[in-house]
Amino acid sequence: MKERANLGWAVEIEELVKKFDSFTAVDHVSLKVKGGEIFGFLGPNGAGKSTTIRMLCGILTPTSGNGKVGGFDIYRESEKIKQNIGYMSQKFSLYEDLKVEENLDFYSGIYRLPKEIKDRRKEWALQMAGLKDRRNSLTSTLAGGWKQRLALGCAILHEPSILFLDEPTSGVDPLSRRRFWDLIYEMAGKGVTVFVTTHYMDEAEYCDRLALINQGRIVALGTPAELKTQYMPEAVWELETDHLVDSLRALKESQRFSEVAVFGNALHVVARKGEDLSSFLPSILAGEGIPPKRLEQIEPSLEDVFVSLIEAEDQENEGKNQG
Amino acid sequence: MKLVRLKAIAWKEFIQIGRDPRSLLLAISIPVFLLLLFGYALTLDVDRIPTVIYDLDRTPRSRDLADHFLRSKYFQLEAVASDYSELQEMLDRGQALMGLVIPANFSRDLELNRDATIQVLMDGTDANTATIALGYASAITLLYSQELLQQKMNRLGAGKISPPIEPRIRIWFNPDLESKNFIVPGLIAVIMAILAAILTSGTISGEWERGTMEQLISTPIHNEELILGKLIPYFAIGMIDLSLSVAMGKFLFSVPLRGSGLLLFSLASLFLLGAICQGVVVSIVTKNQLLSSQISIILSYLPTFILSGFIYPITNMPKLIQFITYVVPGRYFVAILKGIYSKGIGLEILWIEALLLAVYASAMAFWAYQRFKKRID
Numbered sequence: 001m002k003e004r005a006n007l008g009w010a011v012e013i014e015e016l017v018k019k020f021d022s023f024t025a026v027d028h029v030s031l032k033v034k035g036g037e038i039f040g041f042l043g044p045n046g047a048g049k050s051t052t053i054r055m056l057c058g059i060l061t062p063t064s065g066n067g068k069v070g071g072f073d074i075y076r077e078s079e080k081i082k083q084n085i086g087y088m089s090q091k092f093s094l095y096e097d098l099k100v101e102e103n104l105d106f107y108s109g110i111y112r113l114p115k116e117i118k119d120r121r122k123e124w125a126l127q128m129a130g131l132k133d134r135r136n137s138l139t140s141t142l143a144g145g146w147k148q149r150l151a152l153g154c155a156i157l158h159e160p161s162i163l164f165l166d167e168p169t170s171g172v173d174p175l176s177r178r179r180f181w182d183l184i185y186e187m188a189g190k191g192v193t194v195f196v197t198t199h200y201m202d203e204a205e206y207c208d209r210l211a212l213i214n215q216g217r218i219v220a221l222g223t224p225a226e227l228k229t230q231y232m233p234e235a236v237w238e239l240e241t242d243h244l245v246d247s248l249r250a251l252k253e254s255q256r257f258s259e260v261a262v263f264g265n266a267l268h269v270v271a272r273k274g275e276d277l278s279s280f281l282p283s284i285l286a287g288e289g290i291p292p293k294r295l296e297q298i299e300p301s302l303e304d305v306f307v308s309l310i311e312a313e314d315q316e317n318e319g320k321n322q323g
Numbered sequence: 324m325k326l327v328r329l330k331a332i333a334w335k336e337f338i339q340i341g342r343d344p345r346s347l348l349l350a351i352s353i354p355v356f357l358l359l360l361f362g363y364a365l366t367l368d369v370d371r372i373p374t375v376i377y378d379l380d381r382t383p384r385s386r387d388l389a390d391h392f393l394r395s396k397y398f399q400l401e402a403v404a405s406d407y408s409e410l411q412e413m414l415d416r417g418q419a420l421m422g423l424v425i426p427a428n429f430s431r432d433l434e435l436n437r438d439a440t441i442q443v444l445m446d447g448t449d450a451n452t453a454t455i456a457l458g459y460a461s462a463i464t465l466l467y468s469q470e471l472l473q474q475k476m477n478r479l480g481a482g483k484i485s486p487p488i489e490p491r492i493r494i495w496f497n498p499d500l501e502s503k504n505f506i507v508p509g510l511i512a513v514i515m516a517i518l519a520a521i522l523t524s525g526t527i528s529g530e531w532e533r534g535t536m537e538q539l540i541s542t543p544i545h546n547e548e549l550i551l552g553k554l555i556p557y558f559a560i561g562m563i564d565l566s567l568s569v570a571m572g573k574f575l576f577s578v579p580l581r582g583s584g585l586l587l588f589s590l591a592s593l594f595l596l597g598a599i600c601q602g603v604v605v606s607i608v609t610k611n612q613l614l615s616s617q618i619s620i621i622l623s624y625l626p627t628f629i630l631s632g633f634i635y636p637i638t639n640m641p642k643l644i645q646f647i648t649y650v651v652p653g654r655y656f657v658a659i660l661k662g663i664y665s666k667g668i669g670l671e672i673l674w675i676e677a678l679l680l681a682v683y684a685s686a687m688a689f690w691a692y693q694r695f696k697k698r699i700d
Contacts, residue, residue: 057541058697059537059540059697059698059699060700061698061700079543079697082542082543085541087541089537089538091534093533093536093537093538093539094538095335095339105331108331109331110328110331110332110542110543110544111542112325155538
């Protein structure tokens with residue numbers, strides 16, 4: 001019998017480091033993921049997301065640090081980890097020259113599913129992926145969204161308790177992305193822990209908790225709401241006006257705000273926290289003869305948080321390098 | 324090891340080979356092409372050597388000598404030269420390999436019981452052929468001299484003379500000295516080696532390149548299931564090709580198989596297993612299909628072709644090279660093939676070679692098992 005994963009902490013890592021020669025891909029990363037949680041790993045390309053996920057899946061040896069997945073040690077018990085996880089690597093690694101059904105048969109053989117379970121799971125996967133009518137198609141002929149759902153189907157045929165998804169939605173159309181997240185919610189609802197990397201900000205909003213990673217280091221960790229309130233060093237104000245272009249120019253020329261940008265039919269103005277823009281911004285516009293329609297402080301989007309955190313860090317690094 | 328996983332891997336691999344026209348085509352065309360090429364084109368028999376004759380004597384005696392050469396199947400008249408430079412030009416141009424010059428006083432010297440000479444000019448570019456042709460030329464001259472001597476003795480009423488020693492030669496194993504009878508069996512080793520190298524080179528490296536390996540190593544699959552599962556289809560193809568080669572040897576080239584066919588197939592399967600595992604090891608180490616196929620060819624096909632004794636006799640090699648041939652598994656397989664095919668011998672003689680092939684196969688299988696890591700780094 002395979003040993004069931006312990007659902008206390010699904011993933012625990014402490015000071016995890018991975019170096020490739022002199023390049024540090026993952027730099028002392030520590031985090032914990034609760035059982036049944038959707039945990040998002042958010043960061044730009046090359047930030048160390050895939051490297052971390054590979055170490056957790058037991059296919060890449062860390063340089064240092066500790067880690068447990070489903071209660072199993074990532075150094076010594078990687079084969080036990082592999083029995084309890086599902087992993088979907090970045091490139092939806094299906095066999096393109098096999099038919100849809102043959103890919104499912106292959107993985108149910110690899111996971112040694114008994115006949116009754118195999119038949120049930122295969123039908124379920126075909127249903128979930130919307131491929132019931134294309135079970136005899138060659139995988140290479142499928143469009144991205146279908147390939148991705150088939151890859152997910154293959155990765156969870158054996159009903160793993162922890163699921164690692166490495167940029168599962170890159171290169172997939174928005175509708176398929178939406179459907180994919182519905183599936184992730186469904187699984188999380190059944191108690192499956194989902195560890196997912198992404199660089200889509202809208203997807204990050206769907207996660208229970210998030211870690212922002214940049215240059216191998218975690219720069220923020222918490223729920224989406226926590227990130228927006230605790231980690232945003234500046235405040236975002238929204239200005240509605242009929243003279244968008246003139247206002248933009250006037251506010252930029254005043255040089256009193258760290259950023260002014262068009263956002264839909266309004267302007268987003270980023271300023272120091274605690275500063276009350278309503279006390280002096282209207283007078284700047286009045287000087288140009290523009291009447292402000294509406295001005296209020298708004299909740300920053302995750303993108304605002306992400307960009308300002310990473311910019312702040314990059315500036316800090318630059319300062320260090322110059323100093 | 325779990326049978327279910329083994330079956331899943333082997334079946335997947337079978338389907339993939341079946342859908343890849345390139346590998347199927349290679350699997351069938353390599354043995355057929357090599358057998359046709361070597362069986363027909365590569366003959367080491369030396370006969371019908373193009374010959375040019377320059378006869379300055381122009382007597383019945385000189386024509387009789389020339390006739391002796393041309394009546395044998397070994398020499399064929401290309402031209403009769405009218406002067407020396409014409410003969411030289413034909414050798415230069417490669418239109419003739421041998422020139423026979425009969426001097427003007429040839430028959431007179433014979434009449435006067437003086438030593439008569441003839442000149443044989445041989446194109447020595449291909450040393451092997453030249454040596455063999457020279458042998459024929461000397462033998463024919465010797466026979467003709469004996470004939471002349473007998474005629475002289477007859478005239479003197481001395482009766483039949485015979486040389487003091489007469490060799491009674493019987494050629495064993497390949498009585499007609501046909502080179503296809505030793506090329507075709509040896510060629511089976513070359514075919515197995517090249518097939519194993521080409522077919523297996525992409526099996527692991529290809530999965531790394533396409534990214535499917537990353538998915539596979541994140542599953543609980545074991546090394547032995549993966550390696551063995553991948554071996555099965557290639558081994559099956561190899562055995563089909565072996566049968567194809569043996570059948571072509573028998574029906575197309577009429578090469579006699581004197582020994583046990585069962586023994587031939589059993590020992591061939593050892594060599595095949597070793598060669599396939601060797602290809603898998605290379606594929607594991609390189610993680611790159613192109614590099615892997617190149618290295619595989621160099622490690623497996625070339626030594627089996629050159630250093631196995633397939634065409635080039637090992638005993639003629641320099642001592643150092645002879646020493647190297649001991650680590651070429653093809654050497655033992657070629658010895659086995661030639662032994663079973665031509666001599667009809669069995670394990671009572673071939674057991675050492677068989678044992679060494681078994682060692683080769685198990686060492687390579689173990690190496691592949693041990694070298695494969697379910698890790699990216």
